[in-house]
Each structure stands twice: as structure tokens, then as C-alpha cells.
Amino acid sequence: MAEKSSAAQPNLDESSIEYILLGRNPDQSQEVSFSRNHINSWIDTGDLQLKHRIGRGQFGDVWIATRHLKGLGENRHHEVAVKMLHPLKDDQLFSFKARFDEVFSKCLGLTSVCNLRGISVQNGRVCIVMMFYEGSVGDKMARLKAGKLSLSDVLRYGAYLAQGVHDLHDRGILVLNLKPCNILLTESDHAILGDVGFPSLLINLSLPNPDMIQRLGSPNYMAPEQWQPSIRGPISYETDSWGFGCSILEMLSGTQPWRGRSPDEIFNSVVVRKERPSLPDGLPPEIENVLVGCFDYDLRNRPSMAHIIQAFKRCKDMGYGDSTWTGAEDLKSSNPPTYTDWSLLKDDLRIGDTVRSRKPKNSCRPECMFIPEGTIVGIEEEKDTDGHFFVMVRVHGFHDPLRAHSSTIERVTYGYAVGDWVRLRYESGSHVGILHGISREGSVTVGLIGMDRLYEGSYTDLQMSESYCVGQFIRVKASVSNPRFDWPRKKRCGGPYATGRISRIYPNGCLEVKFPGRFTLGENIAYLADPAEVELVNFEKCEGLVKKYQHLEDLHWAIRPLVVALGVFTALRVGIFVGGATVGRCSKKRAASYSPEEGTDQQPDGQNGPWLPPSMANILFTSPSR
Numbered sequence: 001m002a003e004k005s006s007a008a009q010p011n012l013d014e015s016s017i018e019y020i021l022l023g024r025n026p027d028q029s030q031e032v033s034f035s036r037n038h039i040n041s042w043i044d045t046g047d048l049q050l051k052h053r054i055g056r057g058q059f060g061d062v063w064i065a066t067r068h069l070k071g072l073g074e075n076r077h078h079e080v081a082v083k084m085l086h087p088l089k090d091d092q093l094f095s096f097k098a099r100f101d102e103v104f105s106k107c108l109g110l111t112s113v114c115n116l117r118g119i120s121v122q123n124g125r126v127c128i129v130m131m132f133y134e135g136s137v138g139d140k141m142a143r144l145k146a147g148k149l150s151l152s153d154v155l156r157y158g159a160y161l162a163q164g165v166h167d168l169h170d171r172g173i174l175v176l177n178l179k180p181c182n183i184l185l186t187e188s189d190h191a192i193l194g195d196v197g198f199p200s201l202l203i204n205l206s207l208p209n210p211d212m213i214q215r216l217g218s219p220n221y222m223a224p225e226q227w228q229p230s231i232r233g234p235i236s237y238e239t240d241s242w243g244f245g246c247s248i249l250e251m252l253s254g255t256q257p258w259r260g261r262s263p264d265e266i267f268n269s270v271v272v273r274k275e276r277p278s279l280p281d282g283l284p285p286e287i288e289n290v291l292v293g294c295f296d297y298d299l300r301n302r303p304s305m306a307h308i309i310q311a312f313k314r315c316k317d318m319g320y321g322d323s324t325w326t327g328a329e330d331l332k333s334s335n336p337p338t339y340t341d342w343s344l345l346k347d348d349l350r351i352g353d354t355v356r357s358r359k360p361k362n363s364c365r366p367e368c369m370f371i372p373e374g375t376i377v378g379i380e381e382e383k384d385t386d387g388h389f390f391v392m393v394r395v396h397g398f399h400d401p402l403r404a405h406s407s408t409i410e411r412v413t414y415g416y417a418v419g420d421w422v423r424l425r426y427e428s429g430s431h432v433g434i435l436h437g438i439s440r441e442g443s444v445t446v447g448l449i450g451m452d453r454l455y456e457g458s459y460t461d462l463q464m465s466e467s468y469c470v471g472q473f474i475r476v477k478a479s480v481s482n483p484r485f486d487w488p489r490k491k492r493c494g495g496p497y498a499t500g501r502i503s504r505i506y507p508n509g510c511l512e513v514k515f516p517g518r519f520t521l522g523e524n525i526a527y528l529a530d531p532a533e534v535e536l537v538n539f540e541k542c543e544g545l546v547k548k549y550q551h552l553e554d555l556h557w558a559i560r561p562l563v564v565a566l567g568v569f570t571a572l573r574v575g576i577f578v579g580g581a582t583v584g585r586c587s588k589k590r591a592a593s594y595s596p597e598e599g600t601d602q603q604p605d606g607q608n609g610p611w612l613p614p615s616m617a618n619i620l621f622t623s624p625s626r
């Protein structure tokens with residue numbers, strides 16, 4: 001892998017970068033919140049000497065270099081690794097340096113992540129200087145015959161890696177690029193995190209080469225929301241759980257997830273068809289449980305790094321995969337594991353919290369709540385295998401506190417609970433999204449269309465909004481002339497918006513909608529909708545027989561042909577029993593109230609829609625389906 005290369009001539013000299021980095025440019029001074037002395041991440045170009053390249057990745061090349069430390073009485077030097085990024089436009093260096101300095105200062109003192117030494121410019125390219133390690137897990141796998149690691153190594157490295165990611169999350173940094181090549185190994189065979197979020201440092205900075213596609217990660221390891229974070233997002237800490245799962249799978253199997261597929265094919269598998277990488281057999285049930293969770297399409301249902309650490313440490317301590325381990329046969333014969341709903345474990349409940357019964361998932365109905373509102377007055381210490389426990393809840397009107405399972409209740413703070421549909425009060429446009437978190441102090445995080453990451457603010461920024469569930473029928477409001485996403489119309493040339501059915505709700509509130517009333521060969525194509533731009537359509541609200549019938553047509557493509565067939569059948573029966581003359585009279589009557597100019601589906605009462613025999617109308621409209 002190592003290769004020699006002579007350094008090309010710099011196209012940006014040190015003085016110019018220093019000029020930019022020190023904020024002497026008056027036009028850009030507002031962006032400069034740092035100085036060399038303040039953070040001291042800057043390494044002079046002359047103090048760094050590139051030796052040879054040892055790796056090439058999607059975000060740049062990795063070199064071995066020598067760093068000279070001046071000013072210590074003698075000229076000392078040591079070996080470092082340098083990640084030389086792809087060229088950036090000169091005017092982007094400020095933003096990049098500011099982002100890097102933030103990460104640099106946040107990583108100080110962390111032993112579970114790669115030791116960053118600073119930033120420099122070599123050959124006109126930004127270089128991130130870090131400690132030189134023994135190599136990566138990817139290198140180790142490449143050296144092994146089968147290309148995969150033993151279960152005990154995977155558990156050990158997995159626990160270290162999860163700790164590194166957790167430490168970065170604790171400081172507000174997302175990694176977004178977890179993969180075996182970015183897991184570095186120390187002399188004592190400890191795994192540490194080698195990427196401290198390079199994709200986020202680079203995103204939205206324009207690159208001089210227009211052919212280079214900017215991605216928020218490496219395609220084979222990217223979570224569904226990482227591909228289009230402002231539409232199917234947001235990206236959040238659990239986005240790294242997907243990348244973690246991919247890394248563990250690759251270590252266990254020796255095969256990269258989606259190996260051999262192009263980025264477009266991976267997008268289709270992961271994002272459009274919602275496929276997940278397949279797991280190898282014979283995993284410890286707890287690890288299988290975690291990995292299944294890591295590959296949940298909805299990031300809210302994935303385990304957090306804290307859950308992952310617990311599982312990996314526990315399995316490591318139990319000796320799974322060691323030479324002394326004798327559980328392989330038990331694993332084969334064990335029952336299929338039950339999978340944890342990780343979303344239920346994220347509410348940390350305390351005495352004094354206001355709680356209410358949790359609505360069943362994907363239910364819009366607040367009624368039938370066992371505990372409409374109560375206060376936790378006691379917590380039992382014993383936890384079940386999933387980490388749930390019992391709490392005592394004081395409820396108004398009950399003499400004694402009620403005992404409730406923690407998975408069945410949710411914390412309500414300032415009137416809001418995680419998962420509520422909310423609207424931002426102060427936005428000029430209407431921003432409707434889903435509450436992801438609310439602290440006891442009132443700070444909130446909300447998933448909103450158009451934002452790559454969670455909106456962060458206060459509960460006072462919010463108000464409750466109408467909620468949506470899978471299965472409901474919606475259409476774009478008539479007042480919205482230009483919806484955010486394409487939306488089909490009933491007729492080709494500018495008819496009213498068609499009615500569709502919600503088939504999925506993304507964590508930012510974006511609605512995936514299908515049109516079951518439209519017969520499409522093969523897959524039923526999904527459209528997207530902004531919840532702020534749609535309205536509910538249901539049977540009760542449809543006024544008049546024709547509107548009700550049209551709503552039924554939206555339920556399934558077969559309704560219309562069925563109704564036509566029944567109509568023909570009824571007409572034939574009537575014809576047979578009443579006789580030709582009568583039929584002739586009926587036809588004349590109908591013809592009298594029907595003019596060809598009005599179109600084929602004009603009703604005698606002037607409404608649009610196919611003609612229904614009265615018996616048929618009775619059948620259809622006396623038993624509403626919704």
C-alpha cells in the first residue's frame with residue numbers, strides 16, 4: 001500500500017494561507033474567531049515534511065511525514081500521519097479552519113480517538129496532522145487469509161470503537177465515516193477512532209473540481225438519512241450507529257456491505273428499497289439484537305452508542321468467541337432472539353417527572369390513555385433484560401400510586417413529549433416537524449424538512465401541530481400553488497391535487513405518500529410531502545356522494561373497474577327483467593339529462609364522477625371504510 005511520491009510545487013504559499021488564517025482580510029474578519037496563539041492548531045508548512053503516501057480515501061490521501069519541533073533548544077522531530085484533503089477553494093479555507101479548530105479543541109484530552117496534532121498546508125492542500133499509529137483494522141483484515149476477524153477481536157474492537165464514538169457524541173461531534181480503515185490500532189492493540197468527523201468539516205464547502213461529488217460519508221457505510229439529510233433526515237447521533245453496524249459486519253464477514261455496487265445502486269438499495277445489509281449466522285443474541293437495531297431505517301429506533309457499549313462490553317466479558325468459550329452450540333440451538341425497540345429506552349425517567357401513557361406507535365389518537373397525566377413518585381431498581389423497569393405514578397383521582405412499566409409511559413415536559421408533531425412559532429413559512437428531544441430545562445431538538453441536522457431551540461419556539469399517521473389519506477392544500485415536492489394531479493392538465501396515502505413518516509416529518517388508487521405496473525412509486533402543505537382527506541369529510549365515491553377510488557385502483565363492472569351487470573339484469581322497451585325509456589331519460597359536451601363522467605346533478613346505479617351507490621356509501 002505504501003508508495004513513494006514527490007511533493008508537487010505548492011500553488012498556495014505559506015504567507016498567503018497565514019494571511020487568510022490570521023484574519024487580516026477585512027472582508028472575512030467576521031468569520032475569524034480564532035488566532036494561531038488562541039488554539040495553536042496551526043503547523044507551519046516548513047515544519048512538516050511529507051515522506052510517502054500510505055493510503056488514499058474518498059476525502060484525500062494519508063501520508064507519513066516528519067514534523068520538526070523548533071524552539072525547544074534543539075531541532076527535534078518525530079513521525080506523524082497527515083491526511084491531505086482534496087483541494088479546497090482559497091476562500092473556503094477560513095470556514096474550514098474555523099470548523100477544524102472547533103473539533104480540535106473538543107477532541108483535546110480524548111484517549112479513545114485519534115490524537116490530532118494540528119493543521120497545515122502542503123502543496124496548496126489542507127493537511128490534518130495526527131499521531132502516527134500502527135495501522136488500521138482495515139489493514140489488519142487485509143493481511144488475514146480469510147479477510148475477517150475473530151469474534152473475540154470484533155467484540156474487543158467494537159467496544160473500543162463505540163467508546164470513541166460515544167466520547168465524540170458527548171462533545172457534540174458526529175463521525176459520519178465509520179469503517180474499518182478509519183479504526184486505528186495502537187501498539188497495545190487497542191482500537192481508536194481515526195476519523196473525527198471529516199465529512200462534516202468539508203460539507204457545503206465548494207471544491208475547485210466540479211466533477212467531485214460531495215458526500216456526507218462513504219457510500220457503502222452510509223445510513224439512509226445520510227444521502228439526503230434535508231429531505232429524509234436529519235442526521236443525528238444514531239446515524240453513526242448505522243456506520244458502526246456496517247463496520248462490525250465487515251469485520252465479522254470480511255466483506256464490505258454492498259460490495260461491488262455503485263453509489264447509485266447503493267442509494268437505490270438503502271434509501272429507495274429500504275434494504276439492510278444481511279447479518280451472518282451464529283452471532284451472540286445480544287450483538288444480533290444491537291445490529292438489527294443499527295440497521296433500522298428510522299434513526300430513532302436505532303440503539304445509541306451507550307446501548308452499544310453495554311452490549312459489546314457484556315459479551316466481551318462473557319468470553320464470547322474466546323478459546324475458552326463453549327457457547328457456540330448453545331447459540332445454534334437458542335431460540336430466535338426478540339428484538340429491542342430502542343426508541344423506548346431513550347426517555348430517561350426520574351422521580352418528579354410528569355408522565356402519560358405512551359400512544360401506540362403510529363397512532364394519532366390520544367384517547368384510551370391509561371394514565372392521561374401523572375407524576376413519578378418512585379422508581380424500582382430492578383431492570384429487565386431490555387433495560388426497562390417499573391415506576392410508581394401518582395395520578396389525580398387515584399388514592400394509591402399506579403405501578404407502570406417504563407416502556408408504557410413517556411415524559412411530558414412543558415406539555416410536550418418526544419414524538420409530538422410541532423410547528424415553529426416564529427418562522428415566516430410554516431415549519432412543521434417532529435420533536436426529538438426536550439430537556440427538563442426546556443431546550444428542544446426538532447426534526448424539520450430542509451435542515452440537515454436537528455433544529456435546536458427552546459420549547460417556547462414551538463406550538464402543537466396536527467399529527468399524521470401511516471395509512472391516513474392526504475392531499476396538498478388547495479392554497480399551495482407550488483408544493484415543495486412534486487405532487488400528482490387528478491387530471492393531466494392542472495386538475496385538483498390527487499389524494500394519496502401516507503406510507504412512511506421520516507424523522508423530520510417528511511411524509512412518504514403512495515397513490516393506491518392509481519394502477520401502476522410494478523412498484524407503486526412513492527412521492528414526498530411537506531406536512532405543512534397537506535391536509536387530511538377522510539370519508540366523513542368528503543361532501544356529497546360523488547366526493548365520497550372519489551375518495552373510495554383513491555383507496556384502491558380496482559374500485560373504479562369494479563364499480564363499472566357492477567354497473568354493467570346491474571344494467572343487464574334490469575334490462576333482462578324489465579324488457580327492452582323499459583330499458584329504452586330509461587336510456588332516453590338518461591340521455592335527456594346528459595349532454596355530450598358535459599363530458600363522459602358528468603353526473604345528472606352536475607357533479608363529476610362516473611354514473612352509479614342507485615343500488616350500487618347504496619352499497620358504497622352506507623358503510624364508510626374510514
Ligand SMILES: Nc1ncnc2c1ncn2[C@@H]1O[C@H](COP(=O)(O)OP(=O)(O)OP(=O)(O)O)[C@@H](O)[C@H]1O
Binds near residue numbers: 059062133135181182
Ligand atoms: N493516523 C494514522 N496512522 C497510521 N496510519 C494511518 C493513520 N490514518 C490513516 N492511516 C492509514 O491510511 C489508510 C487510509 O486511511 P484513510 O482515512 O485515508 O482511508 P479511508 O478511510 O479509506 O478514506 P476516507 O477517510 O477519506 O474516507 C488506513 O487504512 C491506515 O492504513
